[in-house]
Amino acid sequence: MPVPHRPARDMALMPAPEPSGAVATQGDIQQPRPPTSLQGLLRFCMEATKAEDAPHDSEFQAMDDERRTFLENALKALTVDVVEELQRQINILKNVEQVKADDDPTRYSDAIDKILEFIDDIDTSNDFHKIGGFMILFPCLRSPHPRIRVGGCELLAVLCQNNPYCQQVIIDNGFVSELLRIVEKDEDINVCIKALYALGGITRDNREALEQLLSHNGLEVVVNTLKRNNEKLITKATFMLSAFCRMIPELKEKMVALDCISTLISLLTLDPGLVNEHILSLLVELVDGNEKCIQQCRDAKYNLKDFIHRYMDNIKQNDEYKEQEEYCKRILHVLNAAES
Template sequence: MALVPQLESHGSNRQLEGNPSGQAIRQSRQPTTLQGLLRFAMEATKAEDAPHDAEFQPMDDERKKFLEDALKSMTIDVVEVLQNQIRTLQKVNRVRADDDVSQYEEALEKILEYVDHIDIANDFHKIGGCVVLHPCLQCPHPKIRAGVCDLLAVLCQNNPYCQQIILDHEFVPKLLNIIENDEDTQVVVKALYALSGRLVFLDYIPTLIQLMSTERSPSHEHVLGLLVSLVEENPTAVAECKNSKYNLKETLQKYISVIRNKEEYLEEEQYCKRLLHLLFSGV
């Protein structure tokens, strides 16, 4: 319970000095609640209040400029920031595998800070951002390839506009080529992450199935995970995967026989069994 300060008092009555009658004069009752204390304080300071209304004057030019500069320093022009990063990435085709690529990594990271917002992702394309993505995918330095795959994934996340742009500009075949041929595991993982967005790329299911027929690599786990995600959400994908021309059932069974009971491949085995259940349990 809040405590109310007690005002010094020696009783409710006092003798007023110089009062010839000697009669007691009653003092105002002391406040006993917070509301009463507030009222008491307002009454006590009333004489100190300004005797007239406050006067407002127009802001002089110097103060106005100071305020405008302060507001500008607190405001970020996102489009300008993106344009600066795009200009940096336009030089990525000069990069060699052993170059310092920190400035390009920073540019990609700076773009990523903003494009998770759908409107800004769309603006990124409209100001020419997608032009630099193809050169980044072809960059000999793996950090740049991985970074741009990460960016593609974020651009497409729940964004139909950017998903269509990625399809129209044939990024999907390039990502699949990375999955199939890139020697850097991190780049492959990021490419799979980019494809795992809600892209409509059922035409590329045959390529994913074909990848499962090749010698096992670390990317196979992610390919399997992507196939599971596709068939769980799309009856058309189920029908495509069940097409007998792909021999997917036999491919999965053979894959399981190679990795069975090996702890490091446990998740891959679970993916295979999940696919067999989803696709062929009723066959």
């Protein structure tokens, strides 16, 4: 069934104002101009029902056939068959493998953007798979154009968000290892960020997906992204690693072996940026009930307690950093308890 067409992601619907009283002639009958926006359609409906606003003793008059037909056509113009639209964009992207490095990728990235307008709805995501949409994902991930690779990663991320059906399809078809390859080796940082975003969505609350990631050395790949010192990568990686710790607490010791603690401490700065919040949050997860993590945090070469005290002095009396202050207190509590 057609549904109202939604605006592109991250764009507000800003309909252009309709000229007041504009009319179009149809034969000998003057008709209002067809509305070109939802705002215009609303105005048309209000004008078409003015007779109903007359005094209560007036007789109700049904809309005549020509006005009814006009309104039905206007509604059709403002709706779209979602499956038909998805299929149209899939057909465009079937040729994405033919795009060369020096070709303009705009047509294909636009097709991805149009698909993204719809697939944040779970049922539509499932329909996207059922009509063959997943066939275009690997070609997008392997495109020579970063814009198309970014789009392919975002498609995967949105498809699997809180969607067990699509998560399972992704798990069963080798996308986890492909995304890890991108995170580890792609030269474009934006592609790596989107690939990490996709991996986070695939593994969220999904033990099978996480175990598949681990089987492909994914824990080391994610930890190593911290060393690239990019705030967006750090934010996504620390969020993912915190989730991994909650799902499989035994991973904490493996993260210690991968030098995760020292990497996190080295990333902390006295500048109270938001990235510190994610780093401190992961440190809290790591020291919670794990002796090896606690011992490494207590290592004198890091001087972590002194740093945290200075950091707390730097953010005190600032409500924006209350959560960071709580993380600091929890870390200090664990470290002090270990000394007593």
